[in-house]
Amino acid sequence: MWLLRWRWFWPLLGILIFAIVPVFFPAHHITILTELLIFGLFAMSLDILLGYTGMISFGHAAYFGVGAYASAIMLLQFNLPLPLAVLAGALAGAIIAFPVGYLSTRATGVYFAMLTLAFAQMIYAIVFKWYKVTGGSDGIVGVPRSELWFHFVNLGSGKAFYYFVFVVVALSIFVFVRILRSPFGKTLQAIRENEKKVESLGINTRKFKVVAFIIAAFFGGISGALFAPFDGFASPELLFWAYSGSCLIMLVIGGVGTIMGAYAGATVFILLEEVISSYTKDYLLIVGIIFILVVLLLPGGVVGFGMNLVKRKE
Amino acid sequence: MLTDITIQVLNALALSSILLLCSIGLTMIFGIMGVINFAHGSFYMLGAYVGFSIIKMSGSYWLALIISPLLVGLVGAFLELTTLRFIYLRSHFYQLLLTFGFLLALDALAQTIWGTDFKEVPVPDLLKGSVHILGTMYPIYRLFMLGLTAGVTIGLVVCLQKTKIGISIRAVSQDSEMAAGIGINVNMVRTLVFGAGCALAALGGVVIAPIVSGSLGMGVAILIQAFVVVVIGGLGSILGSVVGSLIVGTSQSYGTYLFPEGAMVFMYAMMAFILIFRTRGLFGEEE
Numbered sequence: 001m002w003l004l005r006w007r008w009f010w011p012l013l014g015i016l017i018f019a020i021v022p023v024f025f026p027a028h029h030i031t032i033l034t035e036l037l038i039f040g041l042f043a044m045s046l047d048i049l050l051g052y053t054g055m056i057s058f059g060h061a062a063y064f065g066v067g068a069y070a071s072a073i074m075l076l077q078f079n080l081p082l083p084l085a086v087l088a089g090a091l092a093g094a095i096i097a098f099p100v101g102y103l104s105t106r107a108t109g110v111y112f113a114m115l116t117l118a119f120a121q122m123i124y125a126i127v128f129k130w131y132k133v134t135g136g137s138d139g140i141v142g143v144p145r146s147e148l149w150f151h152f153v154n155l156g157s158g159k160a161f162y163y164f165v166f167v168v169v170a171l172s173i174f175v176f177v178r179i180l181r182s183p184f185g186k187t188l189q190a191i192r193e194n195e196k197k198v199e200s201l202g203i204n205t206r207k208f209k210v211v212a213f214i215i216a217a218f219f220g221g222i223s224g225a226l227f228a229p230f231d232g233f234a235s236p237e238l239l240f241w242a243y244s245g246s247c248l249i250m251l252v253i254g255g256v257g258t259i260m261g262a263y264a265g266a267t268v269f270i271l272l273e274e275v276i277s278s279y280t281k282d283y284l285l286i287v288g289i290i291f292i293l294v295v296l297l298l299p300g301g302v303v304g305f306g307m308n309l310v311k312r313k314e
Numbered sequence: 315m316l317t318d319i320t321i322q323v324l325n326a327l328a329l330s331s332i333l334l335l336c337s338i339g340l341t342m343i344f345g346i347m348g349v350i351n352f353a354h355g356s357f358y359m360l361g362a363y364v365g366f367s368i369i370k371m372s373g374s375y376w377l378a379l380i381i382s383p384l385l386v387g388l389v390g391a392f393l394e395l396t397t398l399r400f401i402y403l404r405s406h407f408y409q410l411l412l413t414f415g416f417l418l419a420l421d422a423l424a425q426t427i428w429g430t431d432f433k434e435v436p437v438p439d440l441l442k443g444s445v446h447i448l449g450t451m452y453p454i455y456r457l458f459m460l461g462l463t464a465g466v467t468i469g470l471v472v473c474l475q476k477t478k479i480g481i482s483i484r485a486v487s488q489d490s491e492m493a494a495g496i497g498i499n500v501n502m503v504r505t506l507v508f509g510a511g512c513a514l515a516a517l518g519g520v521v522i523a524p525i526v527s528g529s530l531g532m533g534v535a536i537l538i539q540a541f542v543v544v545v546i547g548g549l550g551s552i553l554g555s556v557v558g559s560l561i562v563g564t565s566q567s568y569g570t571y572l573f574p575e576g577a578m579v580f581m582y583a584m585m586a587f588i589l590i591f592r593t594r595g596l597f598g599e600e601e
Contacts, residue, residue: 056410058352106589110350111549113410114541115589117352121538122582241534245418252411282426288419295411296397299404 018166027158032274034162036266037169038226043250043262044176045219050248051257052180053212054192055105056113059120060247062100063093063217065127065239067224072140072234073133082146082155086168086225093221094214096123101213105206108195117241124239139235143228155229165226172219177259179215188212249291255301264302317450322571324447328456330563331463335518336536337543337555338467339511345487345550346507347402349409353416354515355537356424360386361516362528363424366433375438375524382520383513390512394505402504417533425530433528459521466517471552483507487550539566542585548598557596 003009018037022030042064049055067089074085100123104115127134134140145155148164155161179185190198191205199205228234237243246269254265269287277283298305340354361382368378393416401408437455444451474480485493486503494500518536519528526532539562547558562581569577588595 054407056407058410058414103586103589106593107545109406110344110348110410111545111593113352114350114545115585118538118541118545118582118585121534122578125578245414248411248414249418282422284422285419285426288415288422291418292397292412292415295408295415296400299408 015170018170019163022159022162030158030162032270034158034165034230036263036270037165038223038230039246039250039270040263040266041169041172041226042220042223043247043254043265044173044259045216045223046247046251047257047259047262048176048180048188048212048216048219050251051261052185052192053188053209054195055209055212056116057213057216057244058113058117058248059100059123059241059244060116060216060220061241061243062120062123062239063097063220064224064227064243064247065234065236066096066123067093067221068228068234068238069127069134069140069224070221071225072143072228075143075146075229076140080146081149081152082164082229083148085146085229086222089225089228090218090221093217093219093224097214097217098210101210101217105209105213117244120239120244121241124236124241127239128236134234134236137236139233139237140228141233143232143234145229161230165230168222168226172222173259176219180259184208184211249287251301252291253294253301255303255305255307258301258303258307261301261303268302317448320448320450321452322568324452324456324460326560326564326567328459328563329567330559331459332518332522332536333539333543333563334463334467334555334559335521336515337540337547337559338470338552339514340540341544341547341550341552341555342483342507343511344544346483347398347409347504348406349398349413350549351416351508351511352410352413352537353420354511354540355533355535356417356420357386357390357512357533358515358519358536359424359528359530359533360389360420361519362435362523362532363428363433363519364516365520365523366428366435366528369435375435379517379520383516386516386519387509387513391505391509394508398508399501399504417537421530421533428528430530433523435523435528437524455524462521466514467552467556474552479503479506539581542581544595545585546588546595548595550599551595551597554595554597 018033022033025033042060045063046057046060049057049060070092071085071089074080074088075082080088100116100119104112104119107115128137130136145161147154153160155164180189187198187203187208191208195205224238227238250265250269251262252265253268254263255261272287272290273283276286280286294301300308336354336358339357340351343349343351343354364385365378365382368381369375372378397412398409401412437453441455441458444453445457447457474484482493482498482503483506485496485498486500490500493503519532522532543555543558543562545558546561547554547556561584565580565584566577569580
């Protein structure tokens with residue numbers, strides 16, 4: 001089948017499915033689909049660290065949350081159109097990530113992992129206490145979905161908002177893949193495989209790691225900036241470690257270092273939430289146990305497992 | 315003025331002692347296995363919760379002080395035995411993810427069993443009231459915290475230096491292959507150290523329970539502070555934990571006294587300072 005081997009086949013199929021599906025779906029399902037794309041983007045943004053540079057960040061929610069607040073403030077107080085708010089969220093995430101990445105990358109391995117969590121909790125505490133700007137524990141309520149441009153195409157309806165999110169996510173995936181295939185991205189993957197060797201080639205690996213950290217926060221900020229108008233409010237909870245945990249769960253269950261794994265993981269995560277929470281309140285406990293089992297038994301996640309199966313057949 | 319200073323010093327020491335109980339296990343587990351236990355704060359929280367349940371059932375604080383760390387230590391050893399043990403050969407990556415998975419599961423489990431409300435534990439009768447120290451009154455219970463932690467820490471160090479099992483532990487932390495070569499049961503040492511580290515964190519949880527009510531957020535809160543302690547003191551060093559706990563405890567307690575809003579920022583600023591000038595911490599070993 002030549003069609004299956006054509007490199008644009010799977011991306012185009014994905015785009016087609018996601019573009020058509022909402023036409024047949026009721027509003028409730030479109031909401032879930034939108035959530036899935038936003039969380040998939042959030043998990044994918046972490047993948048550049050976890051999957052492609054080999055850096056474990058346990059504090060990625062900080063950039064998701066900062067992105068959400070930036071976009072909420074832009075939408076609610078400045079009445080800006082949504083694309084500008086999303087841009088603001090991405091930039092806010094990247095700006096916050098610079099000092100944190102600069103300091104955390106001074107350390108490596110387990111130290112780095114500890115520092116990302118510690119700094120993220122610090123940012124959470126600042127947002128929690130900075131009442132004037134963030135509304136403290138109340139957060140910012142009533143974030144509108146705004147328009148595509150000033151007085152042009154209202155994005156208030158579920159479908160319109162879904163298509164906007166869909167376009168942003170598709171563009172993000174495109175840019176993400178381009179970054180990973182560039183010499184810069186290849187260097188990151190070399191650092192993942194053997195940092196000492198890359199260093200011995202005369203490359204300043206720390207500079208690459210800081211930039212990777214900022215890029216991850218940039219995309220994380222985009223996902224947060226979409227989430228605030230999606231959910232209607234931004235709360236300090238979005239920066240709390242539990243959100244970093246959810247992000248890791250989605251990425252690890254879906255498959256680290258596979259791009260699509262993030263979206264597969266988000267699908268599993270959200271479906272589990274929908275299904276399990278209708279039976280029992282102990283939803284998080286079950287997800288935690290599934291996470292542990294995946295780490296132990298399926299190191300490549302769902303997508304990695306599937307790809308292995310295909311390889312074996314060939 | 316003098317009395318103020320006395321109270322501040324004692325408060326700082328009391329806070330430091332809790333931090334020490336938590337960070338010492340964290341640092342020992344790292345020394346033996348090269349793993350950072352992200353669930354360490356959850357074991358601290360479990361210690362407080364299990365202690366609360368034991369006191370509720372038996373009415374005895376002292377029973378809780380002994381039984382709760384033992385139980386939680388067993389849980390830790392069980393988790394090491396059934397999961398962590400199988401992935402030592404994989405990269406650190408999976409070990410960190412796994413202990414993070416413990417954190418998720420244990421916090422959710424605690425919520426399932428104990429609910430979300432605060433668990434208050436009364437100060438035991440024997441330690442109620444205050445005593446005169448250097449011209450001021452100070453609660454006996456906080457002095458008990460200090461004494462207990464000092465005792466446990468000294469006991470631990472003596473145990474590591476003098477007993478056979480302590481020497482085995484140090485051997486494994488220096489070179490596990492060599493230790494296995496001379497007939498030390500490395501697997502057993504690892505299980506033991508993981509369990510003991512968790513038990514120490516749980517002891518911290520029982521000890522703090524009468525001062526700060528048990529709550530779901532307490533685990534991650536102490537975990538972050540213990541991280542700051544080991545980053546400042548250096549991972550793998552018990553002396554580093556002691557010094558780091560004193561530094562963080564003092565800065566936290568003076569910070570809340572002098573400028574309440576900025577105490578936390580001060581702690582992180584110190585950590586950033588250490589990271590810039592001495593990445594491996596004050597007493598950490600060169601990588």
